[in-house]
Amino acid sequence: MSRRVAVKTVLWGVVGALAVVTVARFWRGLGAVTNLSDAAPWGLWVAFDVMSGVALAAGGFTLAATVHIFHLKRFHAFARPAILTAFLGYTAVVVGLLYDLGLPWHIWHPILYPQDRSALFEVAMCVMLYLTVLAIEFAPVVLEHSLFDRPLLRGIHRWLEKYALVFIIAGIVLSTLHQSSLGSLFLIAPGRLNPLWYTPLLPVLYFVSAVGLGLMMVLTESNVSAWLFGHEVPSKARAGLGLAAAWVLLLYVALRLGDLALRGKLALAFAGTGAAGLFWFELSVTALVPMSLCFIRPVRESRVGLSLASGLTILGVVGYRFDTAIVAYARPAGASYFPSWMEIVVSLGIVSLAVLAFLFFTEHLHVFDEPPAAELPPPRPQPLSHRVLPRPLGWLRGYSLALVLGTTVAFALLPRRVLTPDLARPVPALKAMAVDGWMRARPDKLHDIGVLRPGEPVPLGATPAALLVLDGDRDWRRVIFPHAFHEWLVGPNGLRLRWRRGEAASLSSTASGEQSGRSGCATCHHANLPLERNSACASCHRDMFSTTDLFDHQAHVVALRGRDGCTRCHANSALPKTRATSTPCLHCHKNLRLADSYLKPKPTLTGLVPGYEQAMHGLCVECHRREVKEHPDRYPAQLATCATCHRAPEKSLMQRLEPYAAR
C-alpha cells in the first residue's frame, strides 16, 4: 500500500510540472516549448504519445479477441484491466494530440472536411471510433457501481451487455485498421524514410508488431498490478500468453527480413552503417531476444524471464515507432532533433495522469477479479476520534505538496524564450541619420580598456568620417555609431575584437555566433539577406552589468576609487539604480559629446542613409549608379559598371557576385 502512495506522490509531482508546461505550450506556441523545427516537424509527441501510445494500448483488442472471440476463458482475469488500459491509453493519445496539433481546436475537422486519400484521415477516424467503442466496452464496469444504480442506467447497462459482441468485433476491426494505418502514414515518404524501414509492407509490419506488443503489454500490466496491489495471476496463463507473443514476434521477424530480402535491400542491413546497426539493435530488442526467451519453457514460466521478455518487446516496438517517425527520417544536413525537457515532461505527465486514472478506477470499481482495493483500511473505531475528529486527509497533504513542488521546479526551469519571447520578435527600426565629424579617440583610454595593444597608434586619421546616428537594435533608440572605428575594430579578420576580449571563442559563444569565422563588413552586414538585416548592436553590446557589455561596471568602480565613487553615477540614493536614473555617460566622457567632439551635423547629409534600411530594396547597381552620378569626385566611374563586380566570364557564363556571408 505504501508503494502505491509513493508511486502516486511521484506521479502527482510530474502532473504539477505538466501543468506549467501546458500553460507555456498554449500561451507561447509550439516553438517556445519544443525543439521541433521545419527540419523535424514531428517529434516526441507524435512518436511517443500518439504512435507508441496506440501501440501500447494494443493489449485491449488482443485480449478482447483472445477472451471473447477465441473463448480462451483462462485469460479472462486480464480482460477488464486490458480494456481499461486501452481506454486510458487512447484517451492519452487524444490528449497528446491536443498538445501536438498546432490548432487543437480544429481537432474535429476530419469529420467536417473528410479527405479519404489521406492515411492520417484514416488514423483520425479510427482513433475517434475506437475510443467510442472502448468507452462502450468499459461502460458496464462503471455502471456496476452503486452510484449508477438507477432504472434508466440499468437499462442501458443491460443493453450494452446484450450487444457487447458487436462492439467487441467493431473494436477488433478498428484496431486492425488503426494499428496498420499508423504504418501507412509513412508510405508517402519513400525518399525520406531510410530504405531499411521504408517498405510497402509498413502497415502489415505495424499491425503484427502491435499484436505482439499487445500480448506483452498485458503481461506487464499483470506484473505491475501484482507489484502494486498484490494480485497474482496464475503462472500458467502468463506462460501461455508469453508463448503466443513469441509466435507473433517470430512472424514479425520473418516478415521484416523476408520483405527486405524480396526487395533486394537485405545487403543494406549488413552494410556496417549506423542505420544498419540501429536496425539490428531494434530488431533484437523487439523480437529476436524476447522471442528466444519465450520459446524456452522454464524461462516463460518464471516471473523474471517473462518480465524481461515483455519489457524488451515494449522498448523495441516503441523504438520501432521512434525510428520510423524520427530517427530514420531524413533531415537536411546539420539539422538534428532531440526533445526538449518540456516535451518529455508533457509525455511523462500524460502517462502519469493515465496511471493515476487507472489507479482511481481500480480502487473504486470492479476492474480486477478481486474486490476493489481501497487505498486506506477502514479506520479503527476509536471512541474519541469516531465522530468528533474527521478521518485524516489521508495522503492528500503529500500529493498536494508533490504537485506544488513539480509545478515550481518546472516553472523555474522554463527557458527565457517562454517567459520573454519578445526578445526574438522583429521590431521596426527608426530611420538612420548621418552626420559628419569624428570621434576624438583617446589613446590612453583605448589602451586601458584593451582595444589597442600597448604602444599601438590610434587608427583614425584626422579627416572627418561619417558618423551614423542609427537605431541599431531596432528598439526605437538612436545612438551615435562611429562607422569607421567599427570598420577598423572588426578588422580584416575581426580578430582585434576577439583579442580585446581576451578569448577567441567568446565571439562564437555569444549572440554574434553567426558571424564567427566571417570577417570585416560581414560581421554586421549580410548582403544576401533581403530588406537589409544587419546584426543588431546588441549582438555584441549587451545589457549593462553583463559580461559582454562594453560598459564595464567593475572597471568604473575601480577607476573611481571604490565606494565614494558610486554617487558619481548614482547621484540620488533615494532612486532605484537603473540606467534611467544614472548620470549619462556623456557627463564624464565629454569626448563623446557633440560640442566637444567636433560632431557637426551637416544639413545636406542628415536624413536617410542609403545602406541602412533602404539600400537592399533595389539592386546593388541602382545605388552604385546614383552615387557615381551625384559624387563623381568621391567614386571612380567603374563603380557603376556591371563588369566591376561581374567580372571575367568563364565558360561563357556570367561570373556572379559572391556576397560576404555565403563564404
Added chain:
Amino acid sequence: MTTLLAFARGPLFLFCFAFMVLGLLRHVLLTTWEIRRVQRRAGDPSLPRKALFRATLRWLVPLDKLREQTLFTGTSILFHVGVLLVPLFLAGHIALSARGTGLKWPALPNTAADVLTIVSVIAGVALFTLRLSLRATRSLSRPLDFALPLLVALPIATGFFVMHPALDPFGFRAMLLVHVLSADLVMLLMPLTKLVHAVLLPGTQVLSEIGWHWPADSGSRVAAALGKEEEPV
C-alpha cells in the same frame, strides 16, 4: 560568483517565489477544506460571525495587547511592519518587477524604506534577545523559533547595504549574493515553517471557534472512552 549570482537571481528566485505562492495557496486550500469537513462532521454549521470578525481583527492589530506586554508587542509590531512593507514597496524591487513582468505599483520613498529597514533589523534582533531572556518564552521555544526572526532579518540587513554600497564593508556583489540567497531561503521556508502564519493568521480564530464545536453526545463518548460510563460527572 557571477554565475552563482545569476542562478540565485534567475531560476532559484523563480523557484522559491513560485514555491512560496503555491505553497501558501496549498495551505489555504487544505485548511479551508479541513474546516468544512470538521463543520460537516460536527453537524453544526452555525458560527458567531460578528464576534469572529472582531476577534480576528483584534489579533491582526494587537493594540490592546500593547498595554499588557508593551515591550514584546511593540517590538513585534515594528518588526512586522518593516518586514511586510520594505520588500513589497521598495522602489528597486518594483523596478525589477517592471523590467521582468511589466507590473508596477506605487513605491515607498527610499528614505522611508531606509528607516523602516533599520528599525525592523533592530526589532528582529531585539525579538531574538527578548525570547532568549524571558523564561516563559524560552521554555516555549524550539530552535527554529529562535532562528526565524534572525533569518528574516538577514535579507533586510543585507538589502540595506546593497542600497548603500558606500557603507558596505564587504563588496557589492558578495552582499547582493547574500541578500538574494537569504531572501530565496525565506521564501522557500514560508510554506514549510510557521512563517506560514503570513496567510493563515486571519483563519486561526475561525479554526479555534470550530474546534470548540462538539457534537451533542460528546460528553458520553468521552466517558465511554475513559471507561467510566456509570459514574456521575
Added chain:
Amino acid sequence: MTKPQAILTDATKCIGCEKCVDACKRENHLPDDLSRSWKVRIDSLSSTRFTTVVRHDGEYVREQCRHCVQPACVSACPVGALQKRSDGPVVYDSDRCMGCRYCMMACPFGVPRYEWEKAVPHIKKCTMCAPRLDRGLQPACVEACPTHATIFGDRDELLAEAHRRLRASPERYLQTVYGENDVGGTSVLLIAGVPLDFLNRGRAPGDRPLPSRTWAALSKVPTIVLAVGGLAAGTWWITRRRMKLAEMNAEALPDSASGTEAHPSGDGAPQDSREAVQDKGSGSGGHR
C-alpha cells in the same frame, strides 16, 4: 485559365540578386526573417521566406514550392486544407488546417514551413501567387527577375522551351529538366549546369506519383473491414459451438461436471468474471 501553368527557372541565368525574394515578401506581406534561435539556417526557406536563392559553389538556384502535378501534401492532408488548382498552384486554406504538419512530413522536397513561434500557427509556403494569377498577372517573383532567369507560362510550352535551351547549348546545361517527370511531374521546372543535389531535396524519389503509394494501402480498407469482421464473427461462432458441444459431453459424463451448469448466456454476452473463473475448469476439460 484552365491550362496548367508553370514556372521555369534557369539556374545558369540567375545572378543571385534576390529581387525575387524581395518581391515575394512584398506581395505576400511577409515580415522580416526571425532571429536564428527559431530556425536552422537564416537563408533557407522559412515561414517568412517562400522563395530563396540557394548558393553552392558559385551556382545559384531559386528554391520554392514545386507545385507537384499530383502533390503528396494534398493527398496527405486529412482535412483537405491543401488543394491543387487546375491552373497549377497548390494552395492552402488556413480555416481548415488543424496543424498536424503531415504535409511537412510528406513533401518529397521538404517545402512547407511552419510558424513555430506563434501561438496560432499555420503552414506557410509559396502559393505561386494564386491571387495574382486570378487577376491575369504573373507571379511576383517572375515579374521581379531582372535577368529573366525565372519565367512563367503554360507548362507544356515551358517544357518545350526548356528542351529547346538544352538542345541549343548542350555545353551549358545538364541534359535534364528537373520536374518534368519527378513524382509524376511538377509545375516548377528547373534547368541548370550542375546537378542540383545540393538543394534541400534535389531529385524526388522516382517518377511514380506519391499519392498512389498510400492509396495502394488505403484502398484495401473495405476488404479488411469485411475480412477481419467476418473472421472474428466466424471464429466466435465456431469456438462457442465447440465449447457448447464439449459442455454437453461433459454433462453427459457424470464425474467431470462438478457444479458447472449450462450457461444462461445464450445471446453471447461476455460472462461475468466470477462465472469465468469457474468456467476455466469446464473449458479446458472440454478440449480433450
